[in-house]
Amino acid sequence: MTGFPECGADVRDGSEIDTGAAGFHARHAELARGYGGSGDPDDPAMVQAMQMVLHIPKADPPCRSALLEAAAAASVAVCLDERVGPGGEWEQQYLGWKRSRIRKVARRARGAQWLAANEVPGVTVEVDGAQARALVPGPVGAVDSRIKRLQIGGTDLEHDDPGPADPELPVLWVNSALGMTLGKAAAQVGHASMLLAGALPEDQAYRWSQRGFGCAVREADKDRWVELVARVTLGTAVAVRDAGFTEVAPGSMTVIAVPGSK
Template sequence: MTDPDEVDPWSLSLVARVERDPAPTHTDTLVAAARAVVLLLSDPRVTEPDGELRAAVQAWRDRRIRKICRRARGAKWDRTAGLPHAEASSGDAVVRVFAPHPRDDVPDLLRPLQVGGLDLSDPEDLAVPGPDGVLTIRLTPGVTMSTGKAAAQVGHAAQLALERLPQAGRWQESGSGVRVVVGAPVLPEHERVDVRDGGFTEVPPGTVTASAGFEGTV
């Protein structure tokens, strides 16, 4: 689905490493995706006036914010290291986030990677850390999303938290920890950010897919 009113759309590419053994879990992949987005947007290559990625990120921010999650393994994953990126891990999950680019002009190293169809699982005894010192991202109950779609949504939630919540500076200083849970928001609207999806894939437009805020002490 495309937006007829949007001219020259840009997107931010996330790539999840998905080896067969060990396979990453769903939640670890989401945590890594959220942290990787924050690491890229906080990188001096983006924040410094002469940073090599600053112009690309600004061009992307000036448009509708789009994120696309791909997956790779083996040599294809290794080759993506040749592009400027930020990387984060959680458990066996690793996610790289690359500089934004025009949606229809995907870098050669990313173009062959599969978009969609990434659907991982969690163990039944998944342990969820407490809220202190981390950003809590809550996925909306009843909104069904693949792992790839959810990774883009939590990445967007982390970006909004970084840009809009006053505790973000202290959070970054403490390591930008993230936890991801399923549940309705527990914070009032002025203490959280909500992600409303554009409706291009998997969910109807305007769906609130996630919220994020600092539920504990930062």
């Protein structure tokens, strides 16, 4: 794939993401190798997952599309953070997750819960006032107590119409026919951003990292989805196929990621 955009989002976690080319090479190479390769452990508590926290204030909730964009950017930011690279403090946790079955769990937080979530290792991204934090992956039986108490379901946001996407941005197209909840969609766009970054040439992925992994998330109707599936077949887009653990049938194509125009 070619023509990746230079796009932006506010990425923060108390330190800057390392975008040095030397370290980035190893991190991108690992991401480009793909995922999985080993099944689930015998102990269910050792199943690996990336926890994602969506900031949804009660009084002034964000737009759904912006929150999904923040979630997508945060997910790939963790995967290309310097701390997951060789010798990094997050390396073993990240590799243990990436080389097993990829799972993400989206939770919601507000107020003090959100502030506490930002103390747990990970990366927060803000897009148009919407904030999401992707945490360093680990066993589901060892989730930090500040995260474990957060609700997984029960809150959704109205579908909004953000208008046409910037042609320079990559677009993550969500399969509207599946009717996914906010949390499910957040996990799926997080998968899509990872897949897209790994599929891009290293130099394009590097430039994307310098601009905060900004992207657009849009809903695809039936006709557009047919066109997008054709692009996947041609190799000009990448698709997420869900394992079917929650909400959708195994093998469902949930999100298709398309690079931007430059």
